[in-house]
Amino acid sequence: MSGPTAHTAHTAHTAHTAHTTHTATGGDALAVRVSGLRKVFGDRAVLDGIDLTVRRGEFVALLGPSGTGKTTLLRILAGLDGATTGTVLVPPVRTVVFQEPRLIPSKRALANVVIGQGRSARAKGLEALEEVGLGGHARAWPATLSGGEAQRVALARALVREPELLLLDEPFAALDALTRITMxxxxxxxxxxxxxxxxxxxxxxxxxILLADRIIVLRDGAFATDLAVDLARPRDRGGARFVGLRHRLLADLGVDVTAGAAR
Incomplete structure (x- = not known):
């Protein structure tokens, strides 16, 4: 396994220059290590002193009101943005699934899955489509796919690369409620x-709560909550512990759940 990639942003006068190195980790159980991360836009620190570790195989969910830096943090982990200061160590093989499928309209589903991988990846691409339930759609054009099907193709495209780090940026937000549950x-x-x-x-x-091993709430550029989800799978949305955790997280997000109950 390749070592992680370290993105290190130095002092403020070199804030927009990210230096990339490779560091071997051997048997390190961590996939992500972030230390002292700051991201400043103008005079505003969107992320301010973030420390984060994510273990290999761990599923972490980031919650927070709009504008609190969730997507900014994800883009930095993906290497799409640089930090202002701080250190970010991530695996070299990482993929992103965005809210929009971002398929190329002129390429069929299989070609979208294996784009940039070469013809030798065709078999793996077919296998990935089968995994997401689209084994019969390899030759389908993006315009003929439903929203859920298009997002499945995007997911297959991410998984076919066998990422050590999978980044999901609200991938189900544009889907209807039933399709969202299925996804x-x-x-x-x-x-x-x-x-x-x-x-x-x-x-x-x-x-x-349904998906994550751990949930982090971002507020004012910092972690307000970082807790493990100690619920057996599959998780029951109506279970007492699930409901209690939902109330706790809503309160951490600044939502008055008692007011809603009173109405």
Whole structure:
């Protein structure tokens, strides 16, 4: 296994320059190590002194109001943005599934899955499509796919690369409620099978509880909550402990759940 990639941003006058190195970890159980991460836009620190570790095979969900830095943190982990200061160590093989499938309209489903992988990846691409329930859609054009099917293709494209770190940026937000439940079940099954480290950005508290081993609430550029989800799988949305955790997280997000109950 290759070592992680370390993105280190130095002092403020070199804030927008990220240096990339490779560091061997051997049997290190951590997939992600972030230390002292700050990200500043103008005079505002969107992320301010973040420390984060994610174990290999661990599923972490990031919650928080809009503008609290969830997607910014995910983009830094993906290498799409640089830190202002701090150190970020991530595996070299990492993939991202965004809210939009981002398929190339002129390429069929299989070609979208294996894009950039070469013709030798065709068999693995077919296998990935089969895994997401689209084994019969290899030659389908993106325009003929439903929203859920298109997002399945995007998921197959991420998994075919066998990532050590899978980053999910609200991947189900644009789907209808029933399709969203189906996709949540699918991602839980696939992550349990492939065991990448996973970081999910979501606004959906129930989704976070259903999927994650650990939930982090971001507020004002820092972690307000970082807790393990100690619930057996599959998880019952109506169970007392599930409901109690949902209330706890909503309160941490600044939602007055007692007011809602009173109405």
């Amino acid at each position: 949540q079940e699918l991602i839980a099954e696939l992550c349990a099978r492939h065991r990448p480290a996973v970081v999910l950005v979501t606004h959906d508290v129930e989704e976070a």
